[in-house]
Amino acid sequence: MVAVTKNGRSAPTSERRDELLAIAARLIATRGFSATTVRDVADEAGILSGSLYHHFSSKEAILAELLKRFMTTLLDRFEKIAAETDSPREALDLLVDQAFRTIESEPDAVGIYQNESSFLATQQGFEFVSEHSARIEQIWMTAIRDGQASGDFRASVDPAITYRFIRDSVWATGRWFRPGGRHTAESLSAHYLDFLHQGLLAD
Amino acid sequence: MVAVTKNGRSAPTSERRDELLAIAARLIATRGFSATTVRDVADEAGILSGSLYHHFSSKEAILAELLKRFMTTLLDRFEKIAAETDSPREALDLLVDQAFRTIESEPDAVGIYQNESSFLATQQGFEFVSEHSARIEQIWMTAIRDGQASGDFRASVDPAITYRFIRDSVWATGRWFRPGGRHTAESLSAHYLDFLHQGLLAD
DNA sequence: GGCTATCTATCAAGCGTTTGCTCGATTCTG
DNA sequence: CAGAATCGAGCAAACGCTTGATAGATAGCC
Numbered sequence: 001m002v003a004v005t006k007n008g009r010s011a012p013t014s015e016r017r018d019e020l021l022a023i024a025a026r027l028i029a030t031r032g033f034s035a036t037t038v039r040d041v042a043d044e045a046g047i048l049s050g051s052l053y054h055h056f057s058s059k060e061a062i063l064a065e066l067l068k069r070f071m072t073t074l075l076d077r078f079e080k081i082a083a084e085t086d087s088p089r090e091a092l093d094l095l096v097d098q099a100f101r102t103i104e105s106e107p108d109a110v111g112i113y114q115n116e117s118s119f120l121a122t123q124q125g126f127e128f129v130s131e132h133s134a135r136i137e138q139i140w141m142t143a144i145r146d147g148q149a150s151g152d153f154r155a156s157v158d159p160a161i162t163y164r165f166i167r168d169s170v171w172a173t174g175r176w177f178r179p180g181g182r183h184t185a186e187s188l189s190a191h192y193l194d195f196l197h198q199g200l201l202a203d
Numbered sequence: 204m205v206a207v208t209k210n211g212r213s214a215p216t217s218e219r220r221d222e223l224l225a226i227a228a229r230l231i232a233t234r235g236f237s238a239t240t241v242r243d244v245a246d247e248a249g250i251l252s253g254s255l256y257h258h259f260s261s262k263e264a265i266l267a268e269l270l271k272r273f274m275t276t277l278l279d280r281f282e283k284i285a286a287e288t289d290s291p292r293e294a295l296d297l298l299v300d301q302a303f304r305t306i307e308s309e310p311d312a313v314g315i316y317q318n319e320s321s322f323l324a325t326q327q328g329f330e331f332v333s334e335h336s337a338r339i340e341q342i343w344m345t346a347i348r349d350g351q352a353s354g355d356f357r358a359s360v361d362p363a364i365t366y367r368f369i370r371d372s373v374w375a376t377g378r379w380f381r382p383g384g385r386h387t388a389e390s391l392s393a394h395y396l397d398f399l400h401q402g403l404l405a406d
Numbered sequence: 407g408g409c410t411a412t413c414t415a416t417c418a419a420g421c422g423t424t425t426g427c428t429c430g431a432t433t434c435t436g
Numbered sequence: 437c438a439g440a441a442t443c444g445a446g447c448a449a450a451c452g453c454t455t456g457a458t459a460g461a462t463a464g465c466c
Contacts, residue, residue, distance in 0.1 A: 016441080031322060034238040038426060050427075051442045059426065089404075115318060118378060119234060147403075154405045161386075161394055162403065164379060165372045172371030175321060183364075191364055199402030200350075200365065201292075202357045219415075241452060254416050256453065410465085417458075424451065432443065 017055050020045055022108075024062050029111035033063055064125055067117065070109035071132040074102060082139045088147035095140060096170060096196070097189045103174040104185035110174040137163065166196065220258050223248055225311075227265050232314035236266055267328055270320065273312035274335040277305060285342045291350035298343060299373060299399070300392045306377040307388035313377040340366065369399065 023044045027036045038059050042049040056062050077098050085091040103110050121130040141163050147153035170192065177188060226247045230239045241262050245252040259265050280301050288294040306313050324333040344366050350356035373395065380391060 014440090032235055032237060032318075034235060037424080039424090047441085048443060049425095050429085050444080050446095053427065054441060115235075119238075151405055153403050154401065157398055157403065158394060161391070162398060164376070165395065165398060168375030168378070169368045169372035172375055173367070175371070176367060188364070191361060192368065195360055195365060195368060195402070197402050197404045198357065199398070199400050200356050200360065201400045202354055217414095240450080242450085250415085251417060252451095253418085253453075253455085257415060262452065408466100411463085413460100413462075415458105415460085417456105419455090419457105421454075422452100425449080426447105427449105428447080429445095430443105431445105432441105434441075435439090436437105 014055075020052065020055055021062065021066060025066050025108035025112065028063065028066070029108040029115075033112070033116050060125065063112070063116070063120075066109060066112060067120070067126070068128055070106060070113060071128065075132050075136055077102070078136055078139045082142065087152070088143045088145075088150055089152045091143040092140070092147060093193055095143060096166070096193055099170045100173065100185040100189040100192070103171070103177060104179050107174055107178070110171065114171055114174065140167065223255065223258055224265065224269060228269050228311035228315065231266065231269070232311040232318075236315070236319050263328065266315070266319070266323075269312060269315060270323070270329070271331055273309060273316060274331065278335050278339055280305070281339055281342045285345065290355070291346045291348075291353055292355045294346040295343070295350060296396055298346060299369070299396055302373045303376065303388045303392040303395070306374070306380060307382050310377055310381070313374065317374055317377065343370065 020041070024036070024041045027040055027044065031040075037049075038052055039049040041062075042052050045052075056065075078095060081094045081098060082091060085094060117129050117133070120126040121133070141159050144153060144159045144163055148155045148157075148159065173188060173192075177183060177185075179185070183191075223244065227239070227244045230243055230247065234243075240252075241255055242252045244265075245255050248255075259268075281298060284297045284301060285294060288297060320332050320336070323329040324336070344362050347356060347362045347365055351358050351360075351362065376391060376395075380386060382388070386394075
Protein backbone atom coordinates (compact mmCIF):
# COMPACT_ATOMS: atom_id res chain seq x y z
CA MET A 1 0.00 0.00 0.00
CA VAL A 2 2.59 2.52 1.16
CA ALA A 3 5.72 2.95 -0.88
CA VAL A 4 9.00 2.63 1.01
CA THR A 5 11.75 3.86 -1.25
CA LYS A 6 15.42 3.04 -0.95
CA ASN A 7 16.25 6.42 0.58
CA GLY A 8 14.36 5.22 3.58
CA ARG A 9 11.59 7.77 3.29
CA SER A 10 8.33 6.06 4.02
CA ALA A 11 5.41 7.91 2.52
CA PRO A 12 2.77 7.53 -0.15
CA THR A 13 4.99 9.50 -2.49
CA SER A 14 6.95 8.67 -5.63
CA GLU A 15 7.96 10.30 -8.88
CA ARG A 16 5.12 8.73 -10.80
CA ARG A 17 2.66 9.74 -8.14
CA ASP A 18 3.79 13.34 -8.36
CA GLU A 19 3.47 13.24 -12.14
CA LEU A 20 -0.11 12.03 -11.84
CA LEU A 21 -0.87 14.69 -9.25
CA ALA A 22 0.51 17.37 -11.57
CA ILE A 23 -1.57 16.11 -14.47
CA ALA A 24 -4.68 16.01 -12.33
CA ALA A 25 -3.96 19.49 -11.02
CA ARG A 26 -3.69 20.94 -14.51
CA LEU A 27 -6.96 19.40 -15.65
CA ILE A 28 -8.87 20.22 -12.47
CA ALA A 29 -7.61 23.79 -12.55
CA THR A 30 -8.84 24.34 -16.10
CA ARG A 31 -12.09 22.36 -16.17
CA GLY A 32 -13.07 22.19 -12.54
CA PHE A 33 -13.06 19.16 -10.25
CA SER A 34 -16.36 17.53 -11.12
CA ALA A 35 -15.96 18.21 -14.83
CA THR A 36 -12.66 16.32 -14.73
CA THR A 37 -13.06 12.55 -14.93
CA VAL A 38 -10.63 9.94 -13.78
CA ARG A 39 -10.50 8.80 -17.39
CA ASP A 40 -9.38 12.28 -18.45
CA VAL A 41 -6.51 12.14 -15.99
CA ALA A 42 -5.57 8.59 -16.94
CA ASP A 43 -5.68 9.37 -20.68
CA GLU A 44 -3.36 12.32 -20.18
CA ALA A 45 -1.00 10.08 -18.23
CA GLY A 46 -1.15 7.33 -20.86
CA ILE A 47 -2.67 4.70 -18.61
CA LEU A 48 -6.13 3.24 -18.00
CA SER A 49 -8.41 4.80 -15.45
CA GLY A 50 -8.33 1.78 -13.17
CA SER A 51 -4.56 2.08 -12.83
CA LEU A 52 -4.96 5.39 -11.04
CA TYR A 53 -6.32 3.49 -8.07
CA HIS A 54 -2.97 1.85 -7.51
CA HIS A 55 -1.72 5.33 -6.52
CA PHE A 56 -4.78 6.97 -5.01
CA SER A 57 -7.72 5.66 -3.07
CA SER A 58 -10.29 7.88 -4.76
CA LYS A 59 -10.79 10.89 -7.01
CA GLU A 60 -11.57 13.00 -3.96
CA ALA A 61 -8.33 11.88 -2.33
CA ILE A 62 -6.41 13.35 -5.25
CA LEU A 63 -8.10 16.69 -4.75
CA ALA A 64 -7.56 16.57 -1.00
CA GLU A 65 -3.87 15.83 -1.40
CA LEU A 66 -3.40 18.62 -3.95
CA LEU A 67 -5.12 21.17 -1.76
CA LYS A 68 -3.49 20.01 1.46
CA ARG A 69 0.01 20.17 0.01
CA PHE A 70 -0.65 23.61 -1.38
CA MET A 71 -2.25 25.14 1.67
CA THR A 72 0.28 23.67 4.07
CA THR A 73 3.32 25.03 2.28
CA LEU A 74 1.54 28.34 1.72
CA LEU A 75 0.76 28.67 5.40
CA ASP A 76 4.34 27.79 6.27
CA ARG A 77 5.67 30.52 4.02
CA PHE A 78 3.28 33.08 5.42
CA GLU A 79 4.11 32.13 8.99
CA LYS A 80 7.80 32.47 8.25
CA ILE A 81 7.26 35.97 6.87
CA ALA A 82 5.21 36.98 9.88
CA ALA A 83 7.89 35.70 12.22
CA GLU A 84 10.90 37.21 10.45
CA THR A 85 9.74 40.72 9.66
CA ASP A 86 10.08 43.75 11.90
CA SER A 87 7.55 46.24 10.58
CA PRO A 88 3.92 45.55 9.63
CA ARG A 89 4.40 47.30 6.32
CA GLU A 90 7.35 45.09 5.43
CA ALA A 91 5.28 42.07 6.46
CA LEU A 92 2.33 42.97 4.26
CA ASP A 93 4.59 43.73 1.31
CA LEU A 94 6.31 40.40 1.66
CA LEU A 95 3.04 38.55 2.05
CA VAL A 96 1.77 40.07 -1.19
CA ASP A 97 5.04 39.30 -2.88
CA GLN A 98 4.92 35.70 -1.68
CA ALA A 99 1.41 35.33 -3.04
CA PHE A 100 2.49 36.48 -6.51
CA ARG A 101 5.46 34.14 -6.44
CA THR A 102 3.17 31.28 -5.51
CA ILE A 103 0.86 32.12 -8.39
CA GLU A 104 3.87 31.98 -10.68
CA SER A 105 5.28 28.72 -9.37
CA GLU A 106 2.05 26.81 -8.71
CA PRO A 107 -0.67 28.24 -10.96
CA ASP A 108 -2.72 25.06 -11.03
CA ALA A 109 -2.91 24.69 -7.28
CA VAL A 110 -3.84 28.35 -6.97
CA GLY A 111 -6.61 27.90 -9.52
CA ILE A 112 -8.01 24.89 -7.70
CA TYR A 113 -7.75 26.76 -4.42
CA GLN A 114 -9.84 29.60 -5.83
CA ASN A 115 -12.46 27.57 -7.62
CA GLU A 116 -13.13 24.72 -5.26
CA SER A 117 -12.15 25.77 -1.76
CA SER A 118 -15.30 27.70 -0.91
CA PHE A 119 -17.57 24.74 -1.61
CA LEU A 120 -15.10 22.26 -0.15
CA ALA A 121 -14.71 24.08 3.15
CA THR A 122 -17.95 22.54 4.38
CA GLN A 123 -17.15 19.08 3.04
CA GLN A 124 -16.15 16.11 5.13
CA GLY A 125 -12.45 15.36 4.86
CA PHE A 126 -11.65 18.93 3.90
CA GLU A 127 -11.76 20.53 7.32
CA PHE A 128 -8.16 21.62 6.86
CA VAL A 129 -9.29 24.10 4.20
CA SER A 130 -11.18 26.37 6.57
CA GLU A 131 -8.67 25.78 9.35
CA HIS A 132 -5.72 26.86 7.23
CA SER A 133 -7.73 29.69 5.69
CA ALA A 134 -8.48 31.02 9.14
CA ARG A 135 -4.82 30.95 10.16
CA ILE A 136 -3.79 32.67 6.95
CA GLU A 137 -6.42 35.31 7.48
CA GLN A 138 -5.11 35.86 10.98
CA ILE A 139 -1.58 36.46 9.72
CA TRP A 140 -2.66 38.99 7.11
CA MET A 141 -5.05 40.82 9.38
CA THR A 142 -2.45 41.06 12.13
CA ALA A 143 -0.15 42.78 9.66
CA ILE A 144 -2.92 45.18 8.65
CA ARG A 145 -4.00 45.94 12.20
CA ASP A 146 -0.43 46.38 13.44
CA GLY A 147 0.23 48.71 10.53
CA GLN A 148 -2.73 50.80 11.52
CA ALA A 149 -1.59 50.87 15.13
CA SER A 150 1.89 51.97 14.12
CA GLY A 151 0.52 54.69 11.89
CA ASP A 152 1.86 53.16 8.68
CA PHE A 153 -1.61 52.35 7.33
CA ARG A 154 -4.63 54.58 7.31
CA ALA A 155 -6.81 53.93 10.33
CA SER A 156 -10.04 54.67 8.51
CA VAL A 157 -10.16 51.47 6.49
CA ASP A 158 -11.82 48.35 7.91
CA PRO A 159 -9.11 45.71 8.36
CA ALA A 160 -11.38 42.76 7.57
CA ILE A 161 -12.78 44.23 4.39
CA THR A 162 -9.39 45.47 3.31
CA TYR A 163 -7.91 42.03 3.82
CA ARG A 164 -10.56 40.52 1.57
CA PHE A 165 -10.06 43.13 -1.10
CA ILE A 166 -6.34 42.48 -1.13
CA ARG A 167 -6.67 38.72 -0.94
CA ASP A 168 -9.18 38.50 -3.75
CA SER A 169 -7.43 40.85 -6.15
CA VAL A 170 -4.07 39.19 -5.60
CA TRP A 171 -5.20 35.57 -5.95
CA ALA A 172 -7.51 36.35 -8.85
CA THR A 173 -4.39 37.36 -10.74
CA GLY A 174 -3.85 33.65 -11.21
CA ARG A 175 -6.78 33.59 -13.60
CA TRP A 176 -5.05 35.67 -16.23
CA PHE A 177 -1.37 35.83 -15.35
CA ARG A 178 0.69 33.29 -17.24
CA PRO A 179 4.46 33.24 -16.84
CA GLY A 180 6.23 33.95 -20.10
CA GLY A 181 3.95 36.79 -21.06
CA ARG A 182 4.50 40.52 -20.67
CA HIS A 183 4.65 40.27 -16.91
CA THR A 184 6.67 38.45 -14.29
CA ALA A 185 5.72 37.78 -10.72
CA GLU A 186 8.19 40.46 -9.69
CA SER A 187 6.80 43.16 -11.96
CA LEU A 188 3.22 42.28 -11.08
CA SER A 189 4.01 42.33 -7.40
CA ALA A 190 5.75 45.69 -7.63
CA HIS A 191 2.91 47.12 -9.65
CA TYR A 192 0.30 45.85 -7.25
CA LEU A 193 2.13 47.14 -4.19
CA ASP A 194 2.36 50.59 -5.72
CA PHE A 195 -1.35 50.47 -6.45
CA LEU A 196 -2.10 49.19 -2.96
CA HIS A 197 0.06 51.79 -1.22
CA GLN A 198 -0.86 54.90 -3.12
CA GLY A 199 -4.28 54.23 -4.57
CA LEU A 200 -5.46 55.42 -7.92
CA LEU A 201 -5.95 59.14 -7.37
CA ALA A 202 -3.29 61.69 -8.22
CA ASP A 203 -2.45 64.12 -5.47
CA MET B 204 -43.66 25.58 -28.45
CA VAL B 205 -43.52 29.31 -27.80
CA ALA B 206 -45.83 30.70 -25.19
CA VAL B 207 -48.12 33.48 -26.34
CA THR B 208 -49.74 34.95 -23.28
CA LYS B 209 -52.84 37.06 -23.20
CA ASN B 210 -50.87 40.27 -22.89
CA GLY B 211 -49.68 39.61 -26.41
CA ARG B 212 -46.01 39.17 -25.50
CA SER B 213 -44.59 36.32 -27.51
CA ALA B 214 -41.43 34.91 -26.02
CA PRO B 215 -40.10 31.73 -24.43
CA THR B 216 -40.74 33.26 -21.04
CA SER B 217 -43.22 32.62 -18.27
CA GLU B 218 -43.43 32.84 -14.52
CA ARG B 219 -42.74 29.17 -14.04
CA ARG B 220 -39.79 29.34 -16.38
CA ASP B 221 -38.28 32.19 -14.40
CA GLU B 222 -38.79 30.25 -11.18
CA LEU B 223 -36.94 27.30 -12.62
CA LEU B 224 -34.15 29.56 -13.85
CA ALA B 225 -33.80 31.09 -10.39
CA ILE B 226 -33.63 27.65 -8.77
CA ALA B 227 -31.03 26.49 -11.27
CA ALA B 228 -29.04 29.68 -10.75
CA ARG B 229 -28.90 29.20 -7.02
CA LEU B 230 -27.74 25.60 -7.27
CA ILE B 231 -25.23 26.25 -10.05
CA ALA B 232 -23.79 29.23 -8.17
CA THR B 233 -23.17 27.19 -5.04
CA ARG B 234 -22.12 23.80 -6.43
CA GLY B 235 -20.87 24.63 -9.90
CA PHE B 236 -22.47 23.81 -13.22
CA SER B 237 -21.29 20.28 -13.79
CA ALA B 238 -21.78 19.33 -10.15
CA THR B 239 -25.41 20.39 -10.46
CA THR B 240 -27.64 17.73 -12.00
CA VAL B 241 -30.95 18.26 -13.73
CA ARG B 242 -32.43 16.04 -11.03
CA ASP B 243 -31.17 18.44 -8.38
CA VAL B 244 -32.93 21.34 -10.07
CA ALA B 245 -36.11 19.36 -10.62
CA ASP B 246 -36.19 18.12 -7.02
CA GLU B 247 -35.83 21.66 -5.75
CA ALA B 248 -38.70 22.71 -8.02
CA GLY B 249 -40.87 19.79 -6.94
CA ILE B 250 -41.12 18.17 -10.35
CA LEU B 251 -39.47 15.28 -12.15
CA SER B 252 -36.28 15.82 -14.11
CA GLY B 253 -37.90 15.05 -17.43
CA SER B 254 -40.41 17.86 -16.93
CA LEU B 255 -37.60 20.39 -17.14
CA TYR B 256 -37.31 19.63 -20.83
CA HIS B 257 -40.71 21.09 -21.44
CA HIS B 258 -39.19 24.48 -20.56
CA PHE B 259 -35.59 24.14 -21.72
CA SER B 260 -33.96 22.26 -24.53
CA SER B 261 -30.93 21.18 -22.51
CA LYS B 262 -29.01 21.71 -19.30
CA GLU B 263 -26.49 23.81 -21.20
CA ALA B 264 -29.30 25.99 -22.53
CA ILE B 265 -30.26 26.87 -18.97
CA LEU B 266 -26.73 28.00 -18.25
CA ALA B 267 -26.53 29.95 -21.49
CA GLU B 268 -29.78 31.75 -20.80
CA LEU B 269 -28.74 32.64 -17.25
CA LEU B 270 -25.41 34.01 -18.36
CA LYS B 271 -26.79 35.83 -21.39
CA ARG B 272 -29.50 37.59 -19.40
CA PHE B 273 -26.98 38.63 -16.80
CA MET B 274 -24.25 39.85 -19.09
CA THR B 275 -26.62 41.69 -21.38
CA THR B 276 -28.25 43.75 -18.65
CA LEU B 277 -24.87 44.32 -17.02
CA LEU B 278 -23.40 45.62 -20.25
CA ASP B 279 -26.43 47.86 -20.75
CA ARG B 280 -26.00 49.39 -17.33
CA PHE B 281 -22.30 49.98 -17.84
CA GLU B 282 -22.90 51.56 -21.26
CA LYS B 283 -25.49 53.86 -19.79
CA ILE B 284 -23.03 55.01 -17.12
CA ALA B 285 -20.31 55.59 -19.69
CA ALA B 286 -22.69 57.63 -21.81
CA GLU B 287 -24.18 59.74 -19.06
CA THR B 288 -21.16 60.76 -17.02
CA ASP B 289 -19.00 63.80 -17.58
CA SER B 290 -15.76 63.06 -15.78
CA PRO B 291 -13.74 59.83 -15.92
CA ARG B 292 -13.53 59.76 -12.16
CA GLU B 293 -17.30 59.96 -11.80
CA ALA B 294 -17.61 57.24 -14.42
CA LEU B 295 -15.27 54.84 -12.63
CA ASP B 296 -16.94 55.49 -9.28
CA LEU B 297 -20.35 54.76 -10.75
CA LEU B 298 -19.09 51.65 -12.52
CA VAL B 299 -17.77 50.31 -9.23
CA ASP B 300 -20.98 51.25 -7.50
CA GLN B 301 -23.05 49.52 -10.15
CA ALA B 302 -20.99 46.38 -9.77
CA PHE B 303 -21.63 46.25 -6.02
CA ARG B 304 -25.33 46.83 -6.57
CA THR B 305 -25.38 43.99 -9.07
CA ILE B 306 -23.67 41.70 -6.59
CA GLU B 307 -26.37 42.59 -4.09
CA SER B 308 -29.32 42.12 -6.43
CA GLU B 309 -28.13 39.12 -8.44
CA PRO B 310 -25.62 37.21 -6.33
CA ASP B 311 -26.23 33.88 -8.04
CA ALA B 312 -25.67 35.19 -11.54
CA VAL B 313 -22.51 36.94 -10.36
CA GLY B 314 -21.26 33.71 -8.84
CA ILE B 315 -21.89 31.77 -12.01
CA TYR B 316 -20.25 34.51 -14.02
CA GLN B 317 -17.12 34.24 -11.91
CA ASN B 318 -16.88 30.49 -11.70
CA GLU B 319 -17.85 29.36 -15.17
CA SER B 320 -17.24 32.19 -17.60
CA SER B 321 -13.52 31.68 -18.08
CA PHE B 322 -13.94 28.08 -19.17
CA LEU B 323 -17.11 28.83 -21.11
CA ALA B 324 -15.62 31.67 -23.14
CA THR B 325 -14.06 29.13 -25.50
CA GLN B 326 -17.16 26.96 -25.68
CA GLN B 327 -19.48 26.74 -28.63
CA GLY B 328 -22.73 28.61 -28.07
CA PHE B 329 -21.11 30.87 -25.50
CA GLU B 330 -19.35 33.28 -27.81
CA PHE B 331 -21.33 36.12 -26.28
CA VAL B 332 -19.35 35.70 -23.06
CA SER B 333 -16.05 36.85 -24.48
CA GLU B 334 -17.74 39.42 -26.71
CA HIS B 335 -19.55 41.07 -23.84
CA SER B 336 -16.50 40.77 -21.59
CA ALA B 337 -14.44 42.61 -24.19
CA ARG B 338 -16.95 45.44 -24.43
CA ILE B 339 -17.15 45.74 -20.66
CA GLU B 340 -13.37 45.84 -20.43
CA GLN B 341 -13.34 48.59 -23.03
CA ILE B 342 -15.74 50.73 -21.01
CA TRP B 343 -13.76 50.39 -17.80
CA MET B 344 -10.38 50.93 -19.42
CA THR B 345 -11.61 54.00 -21.25
CA ALA B 346 -12.60 55.47 -17.91
CA ILE B 347 -9.19 54.65 -16.45
CA ARG B 348 -7.24 55.99 -19.43
CA ASP B 349 -9.33 59.15 -19.67
CA GLY B 350 -8.80 59.70 -15.97
CA GLN B 351 -5.08 59.44 -16.44
CA ALA B 352 -5.20 61.86 -19.38
CA SER B 353 -7.21 64.36 -17.37
CA GLY B 354 -4.81 64.14 -14.46
CA ASP B 355 -7.36 62.65 -12.08
CA PHE B 356 -5.63 59.29 -11.87
CA ARG B 357 -1.96 58.64 -11.43
CA ALA B 358 -0.25 58.15 -14.76
CA SER B 359 2.27 55.65 -13.44
CA VAL B 360 -0.15 52.73 -13.08
CA ASP B 361 -0.72 50.38 -16.01
CA PRO B 362 -4.38 50.74 -17.09
CA ALA B 363 -4.81 47.12 -18.13
CA ILE B 364 -3.39 45.69 -14.93
CA THR B 365 -5.24 48.20 -12.83
CA TYR B 366 -8.50 47.31 -14.52
CA ARG B 367 -8.00 43.66 -13.69
CA PHE B 368 -7.10 44.40 -10.09
CA ILE B 369 -10.26 46.44 -9.68
CA ARG B 370 -12.48 44.02 -11.58
CA ASP B 371 -11.29 40.99 -9.66
CA SER B 372 -11.46 42.51 -6.20
CA VAL B 373 -14.92 43.97 -6.81
CA TRP B 374 -16.53 40.86 -8.30
CA ALA B 375 -14.86 38.54 -5.83
CA THR B 376 -16.82 40.36 -3.15
CA GLY B 377 -19.75 38.27 -4.29
CA ARG B 378 -18.08 35.23 -2.74
CA TRP B 379 -18.43 36.47 0.80
CA PHE B 380 -20.86 39.38 0.79
CA ARG B 381 -24.41 38.37 1.68
CA PRO B 382 -27.10 41.01 1.99
CA GLY B 383 -28.52 41.17 5.49
CA GLY B 384 -25.14 40.96 7.18
CA ARG B 385 -23.04 43.76 8.58
CA HIS B 386 -22.58 45.39 5.19
CA THR B 387 -24.79 46.75 2.47
CA ALA B 388 -23.90 47.30 -1.15
CA GLU B 389 -23.72 51.02 -0.41
CA SER B 390 -21.35 50.73 2.52
CA LEU B 391 -19.17 48.22 0.71
CA SER B 392 -19.03 50.40 -2.36
CA ALA B 393 -18.12 53.50 -0.35
CA HIS B 394 -15.47 51.59 1.52
CA TYR B 395 -13.97 50.16 -1.61
CA LEU B 396 -13.90 53.50 -3.40
CA ASP B 397 -12.07 55.09 -0.49
CA PHE B 398 -9.58 52.23 -0.57
CA LEU B 399 -9.24 52.50 -4.33
CA HIS B 400 -8.79 56.27 -4.32
CA GLN B 401 -6.40 56.71 -1.46
CA GLY B 402 -4.62 53.41 -1.10
CA LEU B 403 -3.58 51.87 2.17
CA LEU B 404 -0.65 54.04 3.24
CA ALA B 405 -1.05 56.96 5.58
CA ASP B 406 0.46 60.21 4.38
C1' DG C 407 -73.90 28.35 -19.56
C1' DG C 408 -72.53 24.18 -20.99
C1' DC C 409 -69.81 21.45 -24.33
C1' DT C 410 -65.82 20.68 -26.78
C1' DA C 411 -61.14 21.36 -28.59
C1' DT C 412 -56.67 23.06 -27.58
C1' DC C 413 -52.75 23.88 -25.00
C1' DT C 414 -49.63 23.77 -20.93
C1' DA C 415 -47.29 21.55 -17.34
C1' DT C 416 -46.33 17.49 -15.41
C1' DC C 417 -45.83 12.34 -14.73
C1' DA C 418 -44.06 7.65 -15.40
C1' DA C 419 -40.93 4.88 -17.37
C1' DG C 420 -36.93 4.05 -19.33
C1' DC C 421 -32.98 4.51 -22.97
C1' DG C 422 -28.12 4.82 -23.80
C1' DT C 423 -24.00 6.65 -22.01
C1' DT C 424 -20.71 8.09 -18.66
C1' DT C 425 -18.97 7.88 -14.17
C1' DG C 426 -16.11 6.28 -10.11
C1' DC C 427 -14.31 2.28 -8.81
C1' DT C 428 -12.99 -3.04 -8.22
C1' DC C 429 -10.17 -7.02 -8.92
C1' DG C 430 -7.57 -10.76 -10.74
C1' DA C 431 -4.11 -11.25 -14.25
C1' DT C 432 -0.05 -9.50 -16.52
C1' DT C 433 4.09 -6.87 -17.54
C1' DC C 434 7.93 -4.19 -16.16
C1' DT C 435 12.05 -3.25 -13.39
C1' DG C 436 15.75 -3.18 -10.00
C1' DC D 437 12.65 -13.26 -7.78
C1' DA D 438 9.82 -9.49 -5.52
C1' DG D 439 7.50 -5.57 -5.61
C1' DA D 440 5.49 -1.83 -8.26
C1' DA D 441 2.81 -0.41 -12.06
C1' DT D 442 -0.40 -1.27 -15.41
C1' DC D 443 -3.91 -3.92 -18.06
C1' DG D 444 -8.45 -5.85 -19.18
C1' DA D 445 -12.90 -6.46 -18.21
C1' DG D 446 -16.63 -5.08 -16.10
C1' DC D 447 -20.23 -3.57 -12.35
C1' DA D 448 -23.56 -0.54 -10.19
C1' DA D 449 -24.94 3.95 -9.88
C1' DA D 450 -25.77 8.37 -11.75
C1' DC D 451 -26.18 11.08 -15.67
C1' DG D 452 -28.72 13.95 -19.58
C1' DC D 453 -32.44 13.31 -22.15
C1' DT D 454 -36.74 11.14 -24.77
C1' DT D 455 -41.39 9.77 -25.27
C1' DG D 456 -46.26 8.70 -24.79
C1' DA D 457 -49.79 9.40 -21.57
C1' DT D 458 -52.43 12.43 -18.30
C1' DA D 459 -54.38 15.99 -15.47
C1' DG D 460 -55.69 20.94 -15.38
C1' DA D 461 -56.49 25.27 -17.22
C1' DT D 462 -58.07 28.22 -21.24
C1' DA D 463 -60.55 29.60 -25.24
C1' DG D 464 -64.14 29.20 -28.89
C1' DC D 465 -68.63 28.44 -30.16
C1' DC D 466 -73.56 28.06 -30.38
